[in-house]
Amino acid sequence: MRVGIVAESFLPNVNGVVNSVLRVLEYLKEEGHEAIVIAPGARDFQEEVPDYLGFTIVRVPTVMIPLVDSLPIGVPTTTVTAALADFEPDVIHLASPFVLGGAGMFAALQLGVPAVGLFQTDVAGFATQYHAGVLASVAWDWTRNIHNNCELTLAPSSAAIRDLESHGVDNVRHWGRGVDTTLYHPLKRSDTLRRTWDPTGRKKIVGFVGRLASEKSVHRLAPLVTEPGVQIVVVGDGPERKALQEALPNAVFTGALYGDDLARAYASLDLFVHTGEFETFCQTIQEAQASGVPTIGPRAGGPIDLIEEGYNGLLLDVDTFERNLVDAVRYLIDDTRHAELRANARESVANKTWRALCEQLMGYYAEAIEGYDRTSIHIFGRSIALPGWVRRARRKRGARTA
Template identity: 50%
Template structure:
């Protein structure tokens, strides 16, 4: 099968869209011919002053993408949503798509580049499958761009309804898209690397570096340091003398959050084994944001044997079993209840069993399994497209 993957975000940028696209490519390249259209790596001139260093490809990404044809398009940061680059469609990308003549077009979190690709695919008569991953309308709400919120929902529906199917990672996202008029919605979760993220990465030396007297609970967050992630909601934990907050990640608020969380340890962005070691060395993981369509960091924490607390909103609703693998707190009172909920888990006499349950919850979630599910969606779409393009002939009447 010839598959064109159009990704709104892509390595070396590190986020859920980029990581999912990379894992899907790793699975598909074994048996299929691929073309990738994606934003090029962010250059220093495209980065706001608080993101002063360019990003670089990880060795793993270089290995996966070797021998893959990648057509790059420009990417720009657009204030005030300065945590996500916006990809710019080009005629070269359209020409590459037309010349490649794929059987199907895969749109990874389409918005600008992916939106243009959805219409291009329709023009070329090629069926498309879209993956919904980024709640752009939620972001516009969080950044107080009310004039754009409704327009964003309308545009999102227009893009996805141009596609044969939309694959959605969570129940909450499926309900929201259905409410706003998106059709042909199918659930598709995410795999997690349970070999990389594993309790065996527990590192006493790292824990001592975080807490030299070894008297505190170590509670962490992993992700972008951006407004929509709600990291400031950890301030009550940061004030707790029995808790050491660990923040892993980078982003536009990396210079602001240390002022709001003065006792926290900021590790910057970690990847690979370093990240896995950090996860496994925590006692508890917190994801405080409400705009997650999935929240892969919850699965990475669970694979590491670490319970998770998150708001009762978005993707974590499907991923956290309250009282078994962590807790879900009402969004409206999340900050007020977080400290009590954290201590309830950290001091639970059955905490070790909870850690085992976390690991069990994701043990079956391999990327190979979810990659093959996408291929099955492709096949179903292509079969339907063939029927529509070549309807059965009705015998003429005698």
């Protein structure tokens, strides 16, 4: 199979969208499929990655949205359609489509190729967090346009599926995320690392891992600053780091960590707290659980599917998150139950492999290809017939691949 991937984010940036694309590419390589990635270019201070596992990476220019440093945007240019036309994909995979992915959607329509859209970023929620609530409805209108012009939309959680369907998105299927249970493992726990965070060796280590941006709401850890016997550790970097260092004066900030360094950090925590409510999935919760670490998350979005209350962690209502955080932490780190919670956390992700998830994805690709018979485009609630030249392109493609 030939898969054209249009990604809103890619290496050298690292985030949930990028990680899932990398796992898909690794699977495609192992199984002998062909792929191309179209993605934003690197920013000035970054070194651009020319390929991944031999798959070509086609870059478009990148711009930054003022005040939203966590969302670099790829500029949609004619390069998107031209690169896909040259590659001749069987299916187009839109990874978290919004701006560049919107161009990928239009390219799919022009080329007569089925598209599968993966909903991974709650742009409307981000707009609200950045005090741009007036744009949230516009964001949903555009999201609906993109996904209803795909053959299938894949969402990572039950909350995301409900959200999409309530906003008029059709043909939504569930596609979760795998986790590397070899990399993220309780055996990576390091007493040496813990001593660098807490020289006394007596405190419980409560940590957050992720990008330090407004939508992550890391400031919600503040009630733990004065909690005796607790050491806060924040793993990650981003535009909010300086403000967070002021809000959490006794916290350890490690900066961004990767690979084995990140795995050791996860496993060396006693408790993981995810603070933001705009996660369509929340892969960091799975990575913490794979590391044998109980988790706290908001009762919103992806964490609802990942945290089983009292078994591997606790969910806290968003409105009272900070008010209830200290009691939740005390409950989960209590020595009478902590060992059992750690074992349960590991067990809860034992069967969530990326290979199984990618095999499921291939089934969705096949479903989109088999059922493809698009004759119209959906624009802001209106159905418009595709022009004849698009239908002819589809027939030509069908004859070529038959």
